[in-house]
């Protein structure tokens with residue numbers, strides 16, 4: 644009877660361990676609520692949004708993004724200049740210690756240029772995010788309609 648109990652505990656331990664391992668490469672960084680906007684027919688650009696959380700006690704910086712659908716992904720920010728909504732490239736995004744940064748329409752976003760394929764609903768798009776703590780995180784983003 645006791646042995647069965649321990650066996651269950653061991654399986655639970657394996658499951659939990661597996662979940663934590665999935666959260667790699669950096670357990671300090673998690674990405675949630677990510678999605679990509681479906682590309683407009685005839686256009687070869689789109690944007691990706693997500694929430695990046697940093698549970699480390701130091702700031703971590705997102706430095707580079709790669710994907711199979713594009714060789715050029717930039718970090719952009721929308722801002723109001725002279726009453727006009729403008730976009731500009733920002734080299735990186737710093738996520739402060741124990742905080743999160745939200746990438747969203749009209750704010751920070753990942754700009755995806757020169758799409759190699761039309762991005763449509765039901766697609767799942769892989770992105771790799773490279774961080775300053777020498778880790779990279781692979782994510783799979785759903786596509787929502789523009």
Ligand SMILES: [Cu+2]
Nearest residue numbers: 719720730754
């Ligand atoms: Cu942009």
